[in-house]
Amino acid sequence: VDRVLRGRIDDRFSTVRLGGLNLDAREARGVRRVKILGCGSAYHTGLIGAQLIEELARIPADAEPASEFRYRNPVVDPETLYIAVSQSGETYDTLAAVQELKRKGARVLGVVNVVGSAIARETDGGVYVHAGPEVCVVSTKCFTNTAVAFALLALHLGRIRDLSVADGKRIIAGLRKLPEQIAEVLRGEEEIKKLAAEYANAKSMMFVGRVRGYPVAREASLKLKEVSYVHAEAYPASELKHGPLALIEPEVPTVAVLPDDDLLEKNRATLEEIKARSGRILAVAHREQEKADHTIVVPRNEVELDPILMGIPLQLLAYHTALALGRDIDKPRNLAKSVTV
Numbered sequence: 001v002d003r004v005l006r007g008r009i010d011d012r013f014s015t016v017r018l019g020g021l022n023l024d025a026r027e028a029r030g031v032r033r034v035k036i037l038g039c040g041s042a043y044h045t046g047l048i049g050a051q052l053i054e055e056l057a058r059i060p061a062d063a064e065p066a067s068e069f070r071y072r073n074p075v076v077d078p079e080t081l082y083i084a085v086s087q088s089g090e091t092y093d094t095l096a097a098v099q100e101l102k103r104k105g106a107r108v109l110g111v112v113n114v115v116g117s118a119i120a121r122e123t124d125g126g127v128y129v130h131a132g133p134e135v136c137v138v139s140t141k142c143f144t145n146t147a148v149a150f151a152l153l154a155l156h157l158g159r160i161r162d163l164s165v166a167d168g169k170r171i172i173a174g175l176r177k178l179p180e181q182i183a184e185v186l187r188g189e190e191e192i193k194k195l196a197a198e199y200a201n202a203k204s205m206m207f208v209g210r211v212r213g214y215p216v217a218r219e220a221s222l223k224l225k226e227v228s229y230v231h232a233e234a235y236p237a238s239e240l241k242h243g244p245l246a247l248i249e250p251e252v253p254t255v256a257v258l259p260d261d262d263l264l265e266k267n268r269a270t271l272e273e274i275k276a277r278s279g280r281i282l283a284v285a286h287r288e289q290e291k292a293d294h295t296i297v298v299p300r301n302e303v304e305l306d307p308i309l310m311g312i313p314l315q316l317l318a319y320h321t322a323l324a325l326g327r328d329i330d331k332p333r334n335l336a337k338s339v340t341v
């Protein structure tokens, strides 16, 4: 995170310099919509990025799995800025989506880890996330850094458009706090290891979150599946009542991601619905949740940055669940560092 922030922020003007973006102020003002494409964890950071861009730059934004986009003959719109996300920069579905966009004349930026990779070469410009060459098969550091890169990009677009200086300063101060807060979360590893042992024998795990909590829930469920092979589902919390509540029972615990936003009351109601069905709850929140069986408490930051911080204890939970079940976390089955087919 230090690496992705380094040298990019100017505190005096609450601005961000993103060398390589290749998008001048006039072009940035002309963007009417942002569409983010990626696969797996990269798609999930795209969901975080889209929320940040809507919140901080007030540009309508969404994310879609690149693997779907490339097959559906998408309408390509000249006022949309397309952004491809990839740790490896070689994922074939994402590369194919970029090539399809380029064929149709779109402008495509990349948010990529590996310098000089295929996606970095094909895109018109972009941001490197500096997660290092030693990234593992499942995306963890890169997930976090990509989310930070999206916060910088959203700030940059926001300052060119209509973000107030005060909001810019607030978010920048929050970003500056992240490295120390992440270290604090990591210091809680022993507690998370105990929780992983307690939940490792679950029949299945449910992950829920609303708005900022939802991409985190999705990513945490993917991490658990990838490395521990425990079945997991992720839902936007309000979707639970549209069917999935039927799955809740003591053997199917729920991980609830609870940012401290104005949805906290609604989120508490979700916990009650789960408890009413004898479901166990592990909450990730900024303070102990009385309705939950356990709470992992993470430090408070600006609420827009909650998805960045709240994902980290759940990466650790997946890691320790995998270890508790005797899985080889460095060689997860059926997963390659980059999926090139």
Ligand code: F1P
Binding pocket: 039, 040, 041, 042, 085, 086, 087, 088, 089, 090, 091, 094, 137, 138, 139, 335, 336, 337, 338, 339
């Ligand atoms: C995309 C991805 C990763 C996943 C695994 C397989 O990779 O789905 O999110 O953890 O590595 O590939 P990338 O495009 O971000 O390199």
